[in-house]
Amino acid sequence: MNKQDTLPKLKDFFDRNIPLPEPALIRLFEAMELVKLPSKHSITQPGEICTIEAYILKGIARTYFINEQGDEVTVHFAKEDWWIGDVASFTLQRPSLLHIETLEETYMLTISYERKEQLYAEYPIFERIFRLMIQRTHAFLMNxxxxxxxxxxDKRYQYFLDRYPDVPQRVPQHYIASxxxxxxxxxxxxxxxxxxxRS
Amino acid sequence: MNKQDTLPKLKDFFDRNIPLPEPALIRLFEAMELVKLPSKHSITQPGEICTIEAYILKGIARTYFINEQGDEVTVHFAKEDWWIGDVASFTLQRPSLLHIETLEETYMLTISYERKEQLYAEYPIFERIFRLMIQRTHAFLMNxxxxxxxxxxDKRYQYFLDRYPDVPQRVPQHYIASxxxxxxxxxxxxxxxxxxxRS
DNA sequence: GAACAACATTAAACTACTTCAATAAATCAA
DNA sequence: TTGATTTATTGAAGTAGTTTAATGTTGTTC
Structure with a gap:
């Protein structure tokens, strides 16, 4: 995969969600890095500061944490056309409580904390863009x-299937349970x- | 209660959470309105667009919705020094799915959608401020x-008591259950x- | 392609939580 | 103050979900 070819996907994401002027899109794109990770590769771990946020081009990742009883609890799956990252750790640059790891070979466009802060500083429109982004995430979390x-x-599972019909074929079932x-x-x-x- | 006297409380909130320059604080404060609502007064209802966001000075309110089985589910309690509003409905100016209502006589500083948009337009620093605000809310929701x-x-209740020791004396117990x-x-x-x- | 590890299914016994119904206690309205 | 309404408690019976353990299945690795 070649970075230049990935621009249309990013553009498409914003067109559908948070329309933004072409120059802003280009600036964001230029600040991002195309990264390929093998399956089961960690993006963040508890205790580490989450250094990137990423837009997933291909592949799938999950965010989880380990509770007091020692069980893994999956907070989020992110696949094509989704963003992933630990908002709390990334924005405050504090140690994360979460694991984030790929579940397939994954291609993503990543942005580092420094680059993002630079965008905010140089082009204030990004304050608005990322404010709208996080409002979207907020609505999602609320649901x-x-x-x-x-x-x-029962119902939550049905809803999951309706909303993410391909995910059950792509990730172990016990992650879905969690x-x-x-x-x-x-x-x-x-x-x-x-x-x-059904029968 | 007199509006001018409420400025220190708002200032204190921001000092502790999202420090902002004095002039910005003043502009925000001027855009806000002091509102007193009696107990059991609705702020938003399903089907209506949530027209305000509010910082609570005194009193307590709750956000809830009614699920398919007809049960009330409480999403949030907001008391002194908290913000309340339906982020999704307010920011997209779409009909809300939630009820928000006071549970005591409540004094709050409210801001309307128009006034907030005006702030964004005139003083871009507010994009940042409210981005940081919603990141805070995000972390809260995540927890x-x-x-x-x-x-x-059992544990969730204990945690609730630790975190909001005064709330059980202020709201009906079945709201806490929900x-x-x-x-x-x-x-x-x-x-x-x-x-x-204990005995 | 054998060997091992990870994952999924099933069943039985258990526990956390719900539902229903009755009663008591607290709050409110006149 | 009284009755009416809303809220909280208790207990018995039921259900949704867990735990443990055994068995089978799929995937991964060398």
Whole structure:
């Protein structure tokens, strides 16, 4: 993959979400770096400061943490056309509490903290752009909270399938279980019940 | 309450969270309106566009929605020194899905969508300020998600008490139950178990 | 392509939480 | 002050989800 060829994808993301003037797009693109990571490669680990935010071109990654009982809890999957990063660690440049790792060979456009701060300083329009970006993320997180607070595991799984139909074929099922907030065994049961109903 | 007297509180909030130059503070303050609402007064309702964001000076409010089963689910309590509003509805000026209502007589400094847009237009520094604000909110939401995904009701309640020791005396208990994602009866049981242990 | 590790399924026993129903206590309205 | 309404508690029965353990399946590596 060649960096220049990836510009249309980034442009397309912004056109669909946060339209921005061509020059701003170009500046952002120039500040970003094309990175290829093999599968199961860590982007951030607890204790480290999250140094980049990334737009995923191809591949898939997940954000998770390890709770007090020692279980992995998946907070987020990011695939093509999504951004990934630890907002808290990145923006405050404080040690992260999260793991972020690829689950497939992944191509992404990354931006470092320094480069981003430079963009803010040189082109104030980026304050607005990234403010709108994080408002989008906020709405997303809110939905997720609401769903975990008030829906059954069954329904959350169905919703997950509707929204991310390709993800189950791409990541181990127990990661999905932890995303839904249930045990892998119980997800397995939900699936077999669903399969029976269909037949 | 007199508007001029409320400036120090707003200043104090920003000093502790997002230091900003005095002139910016003054401009924001001038764009805000002191509002007094009686208890049980609605700020936003589903279907309406959320017209304001507010910094609470005194009193308490909650954000909730009604799920498909018809149950109220409390997303957030906001008391003194907190902001409240429906970020999604306010920023996109789309109909809200949420209820926001006061639970006590509440004094707050409100800002309208138009006034906020005006601030962005006239003083670009506000893009940054409100970007940092929402990053703060993001971190908060993330914690809440993580807690609901991975902790027992017992622990979530304990955490709630530690963090908001005065809230239980100020709002009906079943709102707290719905904030924790459990039934009122079960919260009652958690409490009585706790009380027994202490004796 | 054998060997090992990681993952998924199933079932039985268990626990955290819900639902329902009855009662008590607190709050509010007149 | 009274009755009416809202809120909190308790207990019994039920359900959603967990845990443990065994078995089978798929993937990865050398």
């Amino acid at each position: 997720r909270l609401v769903s975990v607070l008030s829906e059954s595991a 995303y839904l907030g249930i045990s892998p065994e119980f997800l397995s049961k939900i699936r077999s019940k669903k399969a029976k109903l | 809440r998600l993580v807690s609901v995904l991975s902790e027992s009701a 904030y924790l994602g459990i039934s009122p009866e079960f919260l009652s049981k958690i409490r009585s178990k706790k009380a027994k242990l």
